Amino acid sequence: MKKRYIFLALVPIVLSIILALLPDKSNSIDAKRIAKNLKSAKYTGVSPDKLLLESVNDDRFMQPDELATVIMGQDPSYLLIDLRDAGQFGKFTLPGAINIPSDQILTDENRATFESDAYKYVLISNGTVLSDQVWMILRRAGYDNLKVLNGGLNQFYQLYLNPPKPGELDPSEAFENYRFRKAVGAHLGLPNPDEFIPGGSAAVASPTTTINKTQAVTKTPTKTVVPKKAAGGGDEGC
Amino acid sequence: MSDHNTVNHMIELTKTNRITIGVVVVLAILLLGFIFMKPAKYAFNTTLDKEIKDLKVTEYQMSPQALAQTILKKDAALVLVDVRSPFEFAKGHLPEAQNIYKINLFSDDQIDFFKDLKKGNKTAVLYGASAGEANVPFMILKQMGIDNVKYLNVGYEHMKSGNWAEIAANPLKFNDETPIVDFAQFISDAQKQNQPTSNTTQEVSKPVGDKPKTVVKPKAPAAGGGDEGC
Numbered sequence: 001m002k003k004r005y006i007f008l009a010l011v012p013i014v015l016s017i018i019l020a021l022l023p024d025k026s027n028s029i030d031a032k033r034i035a036k037n038l039k040s041a042k043y044t045g046v047s048p049d050k051l052l053l054e055s056v057n058d059d060r061f062m063q064p065d066e067l068a069t070v071i072m073g074q075d076p077s078y079l080l081i082d083l084r085d086a087g088q089f090g091k092f093t094l095p096g097a098i099n100i101p102s103d104q105i106l107t108d109e110n111r112a113t114f115e116s117d118a119y120k121y122v123l124i125s126n127g128t129v130l131s132d133q134v135w136m137i138l139r140r141a142g143y144d145n146l147k148v149l150n151g152g153l154n155q156f157y158q159l160y161l162n163p164p165k166p167g168e169l170d171p172s173e174a175f176e177n178y179r180f181r182k183a184v185g186a187h188l189g190l191p192n193p194d195e196f197i198p199g200g201s202a203a204v205a206s207p208t209t210t211i212n213k214t215q216a217v218t219k220t221p222t223k224t225v226v227p228k229k230a231a232g233g234g235d236e237g238c
Numbered sequence: 239m240s241d242h243n244t245v246n247h248m249i250e251l252t253k254t255n256r257i258t259i260g261v262v263v264v265l266a267i268l269l270l271g272f273i274f275m276k277p278a279k280y281a282f283n284t285t286l287d288k289e290i291k292d293l294k295v296t297e298y299q300m301s302p303q304a305l306a307q308t309i310l311k312k313d314a315a316l317v318l319v320d321v322r323s324p325f326e327f328a329k330g331h332l333p334e335a336q337n338i339y340k341i342n343l344f345s346d347d348q349i350d351f352f353k354d355l356k357k358g359n360k361t362a363v364l365y366g367a368s369a370g371e372a373n374v375p376f377m378i379l380k381q382m383g384i385d386n387v388k389y390l391n392v393g394y395e396h397m398k399s400g401n402w403a404e405i406a407a408n409p410l411k412f413n414d415e416t417p418i419v420d421f422a423q424f425i426s427d428a429q430k431q432n433q434p435t436s437n438t439t440q441e442v443s444k445p446v447g448d449k450p451k452t453v454v455k456p457k458a459p460a461a462g463g464g465d466e467g468c
Contacts, residue, residue: 004254011261015268048280048378049344055374056341091422102293106286127414128370129391130293136377137289140282152414157421191428 045142060135061150062122064159065177068184070122071095079119083134084126084153094153095188097124102134106141114143121145127152160185280344283383292380299391299413300363306397306406309333317355321366321375322394332365332397340366340375352379356386365390365397369414 046054054060070078071094080097082089089099100110102125114121123131123146131148138146149156163181166174186192292298308316309332318335320327327337338348355362362379364372364387372389379387390397392412397405 004258008254008257008261011265048282048382052340052343052374052378055378088417091420092425103290106290125415126417128368129373129414132370132373133293133377136374136381137286137293140289140381141286153421154418157424158418161421161424189425189429191431 045140051136051139054139055132055136058150060132060146060148061128062147063150064156065180067094067122067149067156068160068180072184072187077118077120078122079113080122080124081113082124083131084124088126094124094156102130105134105138114138114146117145119145120147122147122149124149125152126154157188157190160188161190280349280382282381284381284385289381296413298376298380298388299369300388301412302390302392302396303406303408305363305390306402310402310406315360317360317362319362319364320394321364321372326367330394330398332394333400335365338375340371343375343378349379349382349384352384352387356384360386362387363390364388365394367395368393 067080069075071080074096080094082093082097082099083102083105084093084099085101086099089097089101093099098113100113104110105114121143123134125131125134128148128151131152135146135148151159160181163178163185166178182192318332320331320335320337321340322331322337323339324337327335327339331337336351338351342348352362364376366372369389369391371393376387376389391414396412399405
């Protein structure tokens with residue numbers, strides 16, 4: 001009889017000891033918040049196989065044109081994060097970007113930056129690989145709403161510095177893209193790739209007028225606007 | 239009296255019996271749960287701190303030159319792993335490369351393959367259609383503690399020619415992170431150029447305006463056809 005009571009008493013004691021000794025490998029949000037030192041944590045967020053699944057598709061990538069739309073529209077729901085060092089950041093960056101060098105992404109204050117649900121974070125570096133690596137580390141640490149600029153600043157600036165010209169037979173979207181990219185280039189302060197190309201002067205007006213609204217007029221928009229007037233004059237000339 | 243005692247005794251016995259049975263059943267359920275619990279088969283084994291430091295370590299990148307040299311030397315300590323799809327692999331791949339499609343990294347014994355390489359002191363060099371494609375499985379393996387992996391910092395297209403001597407002698411340094419042009423310089427130059435001309439925009443714009451006129455004409459009637467009702 002007594003043995004039975006002892007057994008009954010021992011079961012919960014043993015179970016509670018086992019429970020106390022279980023390793024902390026939780027991936028819940030609470031564990032993330034409680035973890036005092038995230039940097040030394042081995043595992044808090046996404047598991048390796050889940051991370052692989054997330055990274056084999058291209059959902060995390062933001063294409064330069066998407067980012068350009070965000071910059072032009074000054075969309076407040078995006079926070080651009082420049083991962084390069086302060087020196088490179090000081091020389092040039094994207095309008096509105098903040099600087100978090102890649103080796104400081106998990107310092108206390110920078111972690112607080114990533115914790116807000118209000119933003120989508122766009123990771124930016126010169127290329128794609130570094131931002132992608134940072135993306136993987138942040139995902140592993142449990143942060144979300146992260147995007148990676150595909151092609152990095154290298155491709156971004158090149159695309160708007162010298163946008164690929166559409167051919168005669170390309171669909172009208174290609175021409176619209178081209179005009180949009182030229183407008184972005186002007187917005188970023190890049191020289192106009194083709195000041196003397198007389199293509200689509202009337203339609204150029206729409207992106208250029210948006211520039212005039214969004215930012216101080218640079219030389220290039222004023223120039224491109226003029227053909228519109230000229231074209232109008234041409235109409236009346238008949 | 240003794241009769242009463244045994245009855246009490248019996249009641250207590252049946253009570254504890256029930257409790258014991260209950261506890262045993264609970265234990266059995268727990269045991270079954272443990273047995274059928276899907277263990278987290280794969281976990282990250284490095285600290286985030288180390289990973290952040292590793293971001294700047296260039297040894298994990300393999301340049302096309304270094305790879306071409308190892309192919310020429312037939313270095314057995316390096317094992318090439320193609321992470322593209324079997325379809326693309328079949329169309330063409332680097333010599334003696336092994337195909338492990340990135341999506342199948344966790345299926346069957348792929349992880350064991352990398353662990354065995356580590357035991358044999360060999361290094362796996364991952365490559366894909368681009369450096370970014372190889373980077374994904376590389377980062378996952380490295381963070382799981384399998385650190386005998388590198389990734390090729392160019393895509394397969396770059397190595398396709400198979401002209402190893404030429405690739406090995408290429409003086410260009412490839413690194414995704416290197417800025418290709420000094421854009422800062424570029425922008426400031428452009429602004430300098432703009433400043434003097436900005437005063438004369440009107441003068442400059444006149445000839446610019448003239449040029450489109452000639453070409454635009456065919457379009458203009460289409461757009462302003464209604465206006466031109468004259």
